[in-house]
Amino acid sequence: MSFFASPTRRxxxxxxxxxxxxxxxxxxxxxxxxxxxxxxxxxxxxxxxALQGWATQGGGxxxxxxxxxxxxxxxxxxxxxxxxxxxxxxxxxxxINLSGMNKVASNKTIIGVGSxxxxxxxxxNVASVSNVIIRNLxxxxxxxxxxxxxxxxxVWVDHNNFSDGYDGAVDVKxxxxxxxxxxxxxxxxxxxxxxxxxxxxxGEDIGKLRVTYYANWFDGTxxxxxxxxxxxxxxxxxxxxxxxxxxxxxSTCNAGVYVERNYFENVGSTVVTQTGDSPQGNVKLLNxxxxxxxxxxxxxxxxxxxIPYSYVVDAxxxxxxxxxxxAGTGRx
Numbered sequence: 001m002s003f004f005a006s007p008t009r010r011x012x013x014x015x016x017x018x019x020x021x022x023x024x025x026x027x028x029x030x031x032x033x034x035x036x037x038x039x040x041x042x043x044x045x046x047x048x049x050a051l052q053g054w055a056t057q058g059g060g061x062x063x064x065x066x067x068x069x070x071x072x073x074x075x076x077x078x079x080x081x082x083x084x085x086x087x088x089x090x091x092x093x094x095x096i097n098l099s100g101m102n103k104v105a106s107n108k109t110i111i112g113v114g115s116x117x118x119x120x121x122x123x124x125n126v127a128s129v130s131n132v133i134i135r136n137l138x139x140x141x142x143x144x145x146x147x148x149x150x151x152x153x154x155v156w157v158d159h160n161n162f163s164d165g166y167d168g169a170v171d172v173k174x175x176x177x178x179x180x181x182x183x184x185x186x187x188x189x190x191x192x193x194x195x196x197x198x199x200x201x202x203g204e205d206i207g208k209l210r211v212t213y214y215a216n217w218f219d220g221t222x223x224x225x226x227x228x229x230x231x232x233x234x235x236x237x238x239x240x241x242x243x244x245x246x247x248x249x250x251s252t253c254n255a256g257v258y259v260e261r262n263y264f265e266n267v268g269s270t271v272v273t274q275t276g277d278s279p280q281g282n283v284k285l286l287n288x289x290x291x292x293x294x295x296x297x298x299x300x301x302x303x304x305x306x307i308p309y310s311y312v313v314d315a316x317x318x319x320x321x322x323x324x325x326x327a328g329t330g331r332x
Contacts, residue, residue: 046312047322049332051156053212053235055180056309061154063109063133064089071113072096082108082124092137098122101144104132112136112160115330123147130154136329140164150174157181161328163188168224172211173197175204179211181226185328187219196229199253199278205230209255213239214311215319217327222246228281232256233305238314240323241265241293247272248296251281256304260286263319264293271296289316 055061064087071091072078075098081090087107095118102122104110106129112118118138126132128151135158139146142165149155149172162169162184169186171194172179186192193213196205209231216239218225223246228234230253237260241248247269251257257271264270270293274280284301314322 045318045322046314047215047238047326048312049159049183049326051158051180052182052214052311053180053237053309054178054210055154055156055212057210058154058178061131061133061156061178061180063087063131063156064107065109067109075099078102078110082110092117092119094118095120101125101148103127104134105129107131109133109135110137112138112329117329119146126150126152126155128152132156133158135159136332137161138163138329139169142166145169145171147171148173149176149179151176153177153179155179157184159183159327159329159332160185162186162192165189167191168194171195171197172209172226173205174201175208177208177210180214181211181216182214183216183323183327183331185217185219186221186225187217188221190222192218192221192224193226194224194229195226195231195234196253196255199229202230202253210234212237215239215323215327217323218242218244218248220244223250223275225249227252227275228255228257229253229278230255232282232303233258233307235260235307237261237311238316238319238323239263240320240327241267241270243267247275249283250275251283251299252276252278253281254279255281256284257281258284258286258304258307259288259296261288261313261316261319263289263291263316263323264296265291265320267293270294271298273297273299287316289319 067087069089089109093113120140123142126149130153133156138161145168212235220243227250234257241264243266249271282300284304
């Protein structure tokens with residue numbers, strides 16, 4: 001069974017009806033909880049494949065923009081194009097086998113052709129750059145990270161599939177900022193996404209690591225959906241969690257995480273405020289849908305910073321059907 005969540009969408013963060021929300025308690029064989037229920041909005045679907053979230057900030061994220069696309073089919077061609085100077089739109093066709101972590105230069109769009117474009121064996125290193133888009137690719141069997149973002153800003157990771165890798169699928173660390181991870185499907189994998197790599201890196205990370213996770217499908221993956229250090233606010237909104245055996249979202253090291261209108265199904269530990277040896281983080285919750293899932297933890301909600309951007313959002317009970325029909329490759 002489930003909790004009742006918002007019956008609709010909204011287009012900006014602060015709307016007056018939230019202050020007048022009533023409380024509704026729903027009991028089932030599995031759980032009992034109280035949530036705020038906005039009363040005034042009509043039912044509608046607001047989901048969008050357009051860029052939302054933190055990657056719209058700091059000047060926005062356009063990648064290669066309107067540059068004439070170039071299609072690559074080999075590792076050498078992909079590496080040459082994505083490490084070249086200037087704006088590039090790089091279309092990946094077929095399967096490309098990479099070795100190790102491969103640098104991506106600024107102002108690049110890397111996008112798969114069709115639903116089968118695949119990068120396997122190695123990963124993409126988005127390091128000390130800005131304005132990068134990575135879309136519509138299947139990442140498999142990476143030996144380190146699939147996508148590593150460090151010392152970088154304005155990055156959009158969208159509509160990819162991630163499976164069967166070694167370490168992180170998408171890790172964001174070392175003072176990176178203005179990142180959106182949206183409409184991706186993660187499956188057959190353990191460690192999905194770090195935000196902040198070390199408890200001792202606060203000197204670089206405090207005031208940075210602002211990331212949005214929107215409309216992703218975490219399908220039976222274990223942990224780090226995401227696992228956050230220091231970033232505030234990190235926005236986790238309209239994602240679908242299914243059968244995650246470790247935990248859903250973790251906030252640590254005084255991070256501020258806003259967990260809004262997500263759908264959790266068969267997840268024992270939905271949201272936690274401590275994991276590993278890290279100190280506790282802070283969490284603000286709003287209208288998450290729980291189906292046979294544990295109660296999410298909240299801590300110091302008032303210390304989670306406000307979201308500065310406008311965005312559209314769907315009611316939590318609609319998220320499962322919306323995300324499963326829209327996430328992953330071949331949908332854009």
